[in-house]
Amino acid sequence: MKILVFGATGPTGQQIVSQGLELGYKMTAFVRNSEKLAIRHPNLTIITGNVVDPKKVQDAVKGHDVIMSALGNGRSLKGDVFSIGSMNIVNAMEESLCKRIIIMSAFGVGNSINEVPILLKIIYKTLLKKTFVDKAIGERYLKQSNLDWTLVHPVILANGPKTTNYKTGKCIDIGEIPKISRADVADFMLKLVDDQTSLRRTHVISY
Numbered sequence: 310m311k312i313l314v315f316g317a318t319g320p321t322g323q324q325i326v327s328q329g330l331e332l333g334y335k336m337t338a339f340v341r342n343s344e345k346l347a348i349r350h351p352n353l354t355i356i357t358g359n360v361v362d363p364k365k366v367q368d369a370v371k372g373h374d375v376i377m378s379a380l381g382n383g384r385s386l387k388g389d390v391f392s393i394g395s396m397n398i399v400n401a402m403e404e405s406l407c408k409r410i411i412i413m414s415a416f417g418v419g420n421s422i423n424e425v426p427i428l429l430k431i432i433y434k435t436l437l438k439k440t441f442v443d444k445a446i447g448e449r450y451l452k453q454s455n456l457d458w459t460l461v462h463p464v465i466l467a468n469g470p471k472t473t474n475y476k477t478g479k480c481i482d483i484g485e486i487p488k489i490s491r492a493d494v495a496d497f498m499l500k501l502v503d504d505q506t507s508l509r510r511t512h513v514i515s516y
């Protein structure tokens with residue numbers, strides 16, 4: 310099994326790469342700057358490129374069985390890397406033999422905003438509005454495709470350890486300030502690789 314990870318230098322992306330290697334997968338990290346990726350391993354291939362470049366994405370997708378994305382704008386409140394990246398990845402996959410994709414988006418995107426606790430809802434609709442619009446556009450590309458997609462909607466991300474002790478599902482019970490560690494998001498995304506019941510579904514993940 311060969312897994313290609315976009316956003317591999319981000320804090321969740323690095324977790325996906327390292328946990329995937331521990332599970333024995335052949336991992337490929339798509340990165341803008343290889344120096345930002347601390348992991349080196351015989352089963353790790355590094356591809357340098359920018360996800361806004363369709364040709365680079367097309368070349369990267371070739372030869373992989375599963376694509377994962379933890380793309381994002383980092384601390385920036387603007388940017389469209391999620392939507393442009395998703396569009397380029399979807400287009401590249403539709404031209405390739407690889408059909409399985411697991412994408413990390415965010416709880417609160419699209420209709421899930423109706424389930425967000427009130428305080429967070431205000432923040433998502435004001436301060437983080439552009440980020441959520443970007444993600445909604447990206448999700449639309451994915452949902453309109455014929456790919457075997459799974460969308461993961463984490464609640465607020467934290468840098469805690471992998472616990473494997475979390476709740477997932479279309480609609481789960483979360484508190485007022487719900488949290489999940491990036492390590493557990495990576496654990497869940499890797500568990501979805503072989504989960505045929507998760508195809509064309511969105512899963513919320515939270516403690």
Ligand SMILES: NC(=O)c1ccc[n+]([C@@H]2O[C@H](COP(=O)([O-])OP(=O)(O)OC[C@H]3O[C@@H](n4cnc5c(N)ncnc54)[C@H](OP(=O)(O)O)[C@@H]3O)[C@@H](O)[C@H]2O)c1
Pocket residue numbers: 315316317318319320321322339340341342345358359360361379380381382383384390391413414415416440462463464465466467491
């Ligand atoms: N913070 C939260 O509470 C929260 C909650 C739910 C969901 N999320 C979402 O979860 C996702 C992952 O978050 P995170 O904090 O782990 O990661 P992050 O800090 O947003 O990292 C994003 C990754 O995307 C890469 N990237 C950005 N632009 C790129 C481009 N043009 N070409 C190639 N790669 C590019 C970055 O590469 P560089 O290292 O080169 O910059 C980095 O590896 C994000 O979409 C975030 O919005 C966040």
